[in-house]
Amino acid sequence: MESIGVLMTCPMSAYLEQELDKRFKLFRFWQFPQRAQFLKENCGSIRAVVGNATVGADAELIDALPKLEIVSSFSVGLDKVDLAKCKEKGVRVTNTPDVLTDDVADLAIGLCLAVLRRICECDRYVRSGKWKKGDYKLTSKFSGKTVGIIGLGRIGTAIAKRAEAFNCPVCYYSRREKPDCQYKYYPSVTELASNCNILVVACPLTEETRHIINREVIDALGPKGVLINIGRGPHVDEPQLVSALLEGRLGGAGLDVFEKEPEVPEELFGLENVVLLPHVGSGTVETRQEMADLVIGNLEAHFLSKPLLTPVV
Amino acid sequence: MSDNSTCSSPMEELHPIFLHHLPSSFSVLLKTRLQAHFHVLDPCDSAEPVSSFLASHAHSVRALVCAVLTPLTAETLELFPSLHLLVGTSSGLDHVDLDYCRRRGITVTNASVAFAEDVADHAVTLLIDVLRRISAADRFVRSGSWPVKGDYPLGSKLRGRRVGIVGLGTIGFQTAKRLASLGCLISYTSRSKKPSASFAYYPDVLELASNSDALIVCCPLTQETYHIINEEVMRALGKRGVVVNVGRGPLIDEARMVELLVQGNLGGAGLDVFEHEPKVPKELFGLDNVVLSPHCAVITPESFQAVQDLTVNNLIAFFANKPLVSVVQFQ
Numbered sequence: 001m002e003s004i005g006v007l008m009t010c011p012m013s014a015y016l017e018q019e020l021d022k023r024f025k026l027f028r029f030w031q032f033p034q035r036a037q038f039l040k041e042n043c044g045s046i047r048a049v050v051g052n053a054t055v056g057a058d059a060e061l062i063d064a065l066p067k068l069e070i071v072s073s074f075s076v077g078l079d080k081v082d083l084a085k086c087k088e089k090g091v092r093v094t095n096t097p098d099v100l101t102d103d104v105a106d107l108a109i110g111l112c113l114a115v116l117r118r119i120c121e122c123d124r125y126v127r128s129g130k131w132k133k134g135d136y137k138l139t140s141k142f143s144g145k146t147v148g149i150i151g152l153g154r155i156g157t158a159i160a161k162r163a164e165a166f167n168c169p170v171c172y173y174s175r176r177e178k179p180d181c182q183y184k185y186y187p188s189v190t191e192l193a194s195n196c197n198i199l200v201v202a203c204p205l206t207e208e209t210r211h212i213i214n215r216e217v218i219d220a221l222g223p224k225g226v227l228i229n230i231g232r233g234p235h236v237d238e239p240q241l242v243s244a245l246l247e248g249r250l251g252g253a254g255l256d257v258f259e260k261e262p263e264v265p266e267e268l269f270g271l272e273n274v275v276l277l278p279h280v281g282s283g284t285v286e287t288r289q290e291m292a293d294l295v296i297g298n299l300e301a302h303f304l305s306k307p308l309l310t311p312v313v
Numbered sequence: 314m315s316d317n318s319t320c321s322s323p324m325e326e327l328h329p330i331f332l333h334h335l336p337s338s339f340s341v342l343l344k345t346r347l348q349a350h351f352h353v354l355d356p357c358d359s360a361e362p363v364s365s366f367l368a369s370h371a372h373s374v375r376a377l378v379c380a381v382l383t384p385l386t387a388e389t390l391e392l393f394p395s396l397h398l399l400v401g402t403s404s405g406l407d408h409v410d411l412d413y414c415r416r417r418g419i420t421v422t423n424a425s426v427a428f429a430e431d432v433a434d435h436a437v438t439l440l441i442d443v444l445r446r447i448s449a450a451d452r453f454v455r456s457g458s459w460p461v462k463g464d465y466p467l468g469s470k471l472r473g474r475r476v477g478i479v480g481l482g483t484i485g486f487q488t489a490k491r492l493a494s495l496g497c498l499i500s501y502t503s504r505s506k507k508p509s510a511s512f513a514y515y516p517d518v519l520e521l522a523s524n525s526d527a528l529i530v531c532c533p534l535t536q537e538t539y540h541i542i543n544e545e546v547m548r549a550l551g552k553r554g555v556v557v558n559v560g561r562g563p564l565i566d567e568a569r570m571v572e573l574l575v576q577g578n579l580g581g582a583g584l585d586v587f588e589h590e591p592k593v594p595k596e597l598f599g600l601d602n603v604v605l606s607p608h609c610a611v612i613t614p615e616s617f618q619a620v621q622d623l624t625v626n627n628l629i630a631f632f633a634n635k636p637l638v639s640v641v642q643f644q
Binding site for chain 2: 123127131137138143166266269278280286288
């Protein structure tokens, strides 16, 4: 398989690069500043693209690779892959579900706790020596607060189960109500926001869910409400979120994703009721390795004409 | 002024309780609550010196509330010949001479039942933060480093991690329940095995540490548990091991822990308490694998409300000869 060209769209995992290098002819897209030139010269040998949440495979790239057979994404979210185009051209698409569910759900709960209990601020308070002058102020209890989840898929369900261990009542919004579900359903995100203390975004990013957290939802969540985003930056109308936080119309936010990563609105840097993370939802050594193994597994299966492990298209 | 609208009896018919405290915003609120139900004897109310106040009032007192962490010695307790109940408003009662209480047959209650959820939540917060590097990553983003330095170093997965609970009391149990939901594998050590707990039991801390990736310290501080987390235990936990302390600072040999962390012989620490609060070893300030909080695990309005409720309810139950909650079990 060493002659099969695989294009990796951006740096995502040294381990994955190393494993792809061993098996295929790996092209690191970011090492070629003259992209059009590079694609013209090499499109004859590139049969696979490995992308991630930052850089995927858009229509332009797919069109530039006439020999493309498969896009294997190093992520579970596929908002950066033009799925319609892939379907049209018969290009297979795989992602990395399940292996990252636990880590993302753990981070969602970690963000809930970190925001409510102000752990980052507390840590800063100790490190700066302020504790010697007086105790830190009251923070909010997490256990028992109502958690509202947008999207009750694998990740949403995993978050719900964890919240239950903290005696948190759970409610949710989904495109359709789930039969036999023990959690309370709300038919709109605004209604969900009005009826929970902490709102967690855990749905895929599609045209329908872009800016699903808008001004109306933020207002419904309110000055004591907390927003947790472990989905995609564009789920949230970021300028609206920033002004709501600055004006005190929203109680707090735990954000792992932003509209234009790695740029984060600087106005948030001075706020004590936010926690800001650099898209680390699946960011553990163990999970990134499992994700990489799944990418490799899917590519190998494809080129050996075996069934794909985690196909989406 | 006390609210006597719930009771039509004159003040003298309310049961007297003694409030032992150094006034704080918390104890002042608590006192107001108590005054609605009891005749509160508070030496801070009187111009008399404490010794003469005690001489006048202590002899008939059957119940005493020790608020926040005000030390309560055998010498003081000896002045209360009729004392049967001591109500503490914290989980840890290392500031009270419990041995004296045991010898006298004084029932002691603490705040564990009221505080357990918040302490458990805080212990979990510290562990997730250390393993997933939440505070360190937040610093990274706020410093503007993300666009410059690129991706943040990877953390460690929680599912499958072996977590040893040191002390499976009310707090330890609530912590275990939460960590189990994250897929952690729970085991514990305690003075005695808990038949109702399904977690694996180890008879001593060293064996627990040898079989764990992280320890959560949430046992009471006594003579026996002083420095229970010593160098041997921390080395047994290993280079990737994590210690979380939501008990009392002196449960850990702090100087050794700092050395091990700085040398890279201990993987990380999440600490809410320290040996000489509010002094914190400054060697910790430069480490990204530690998370430090200023003894604030129960500083929430919910816990404050819960401990006030618990205090009042236990006192009411005591005077009505009904069962008490959150009773401290002596060895």
